[in-house]
Amino acid sequence: MPPAEALRIARAFLPERWWGNRTLYYYSRAKLRTDPLYPGVIEALRGTSLPVLDVGCGIGLLAHALRAQGLSMAYRGVDIDAPKIGEARRGAARAGLHEVAFDVVDVEDGLPAHHGSVAVLDVLQFVPPDMQADVVAQAIDRVAPGGRLVIRTGLDDGSTRARTTRRIDVLSRVLHWMPSAPKGYPNPDALRAQFERAGLRATFTPLFGNTPFNNWRIVAARD
Numbered sequence: 001m002p003p004a005e006a007l008r009i010a011r012a013f014l015p016e017r018w019w020g021n022r023t024l025y026y027y028s029r030a031k032l033r034t035d036p037l038y039p040g041v042i043e044a045l046r047g048t049s050l051p052v053l054d055v056g057c058g059i060g061l062l063a064h065a066l067r068a069q070g071l072s073m074a075y076r077g078v079d080i081d082a083p084k085i086g087e088a089r090r091g092a093a094r095a096g097l098h099e100v101a102f103d104v105v106d107v108e109d110g111l112p113a114h115h116g117s118v119a120v121l122d123v124l125q126f127v128p129p130d131m132q133a134d135v136v137a138q139a140i141d142r143v144a145p146g147g148r149l150v151i152r153t154g155l156d157d158g159s160t161r162a163r164t165t166r167r168i169d170v171l172s173r174v175l176h177w178m179p180s181a182p183k184g185y186p187n188p189d190a191l192r193a194q195f196e197r198a199g200l201r202a203t204f205t206p207l208f209g210n211t212p213f214n215n216w217r218i219v220a221a222r223d
């Protein structure tokens with residue numbers, strides 16, 4: 001994303017007072033500038049107008065990125081982390097985003113009712129591996145004709161990148177870098193078979209950016 005756009009969005013996460021904590025401001029500015037995630041999702045959703053459910057939305061950066069690119073479909077973000085949902089609500093209100101809502105939801109308890117497009121971005125790895133297929137199935141069920149399912153995830157495809165991803169995850173766990181460590185990544189063949197069974201066309205595109213991670217964008221749609 002162009003630096004000026006990233007800066008404009010990140011300003012919504014500045015603290016109320018000048019001495020407040022600027023972590024979210026710096027995080028969102030860097031993430032929006034450097035991560036190919038949001039341009040990749042916007043490319044997949046452009047031309048659609050159905051509401052978007054953003055599963056594991058964090059602080060809701062996708063909502064800001066959509067509006068910055070003129071995509072005005074209704075947006076609902078859900079995340080297990082209540083403080084992040086609080087920040088997401090505050091940031092969206094500060095930026096004056098319309099038709100945007102955020103709720104605390106644990107996807108392990110089931111996805112909320114929805115009919116439209118669904119985004120699941122960098123979330124599957126935090127769901128226990130034996131529940132990932134169910135989360136994907138629930139996301140598929142919520143995709144309407146004309147909608148898109150957009151997933152970004154690491155893939156357990158036996159590649160050098162997949163091994164590097166796993167090593168970095170183990171290291172992060174040991175060093176307690178991340179509050180919750182990834183639990184595992186889906187197998188691409190199993191995912192492809194699941195989309196096929198559900199009658200969805202899916203395209204898998206590498207979305208590594210400048211990272212060592214084995215990140216992929218998956219876009220699935222009903223025929």
Ligand SMILES: C[S@@+](CC[C@H](N)C(=O)[O-])C[C@H]1O[C@@H](n2cnc3c(N)ncnc32)[C@H](O)[C@@H]1O
Pocket residue numbers: 037055056057058059061062078079080081084105106107108120121122123126127
């Ligand atoms: C790496 S962040 C990605 C945030 C956002 N999707 C993005 O791309 O900017 C992973 C998010 O998944 C959320 N998450 C993890 N487990 C979850 C669960 N069981 N239910 C809902 N959200 C969950 C975390 O709270 C976190 O905000």
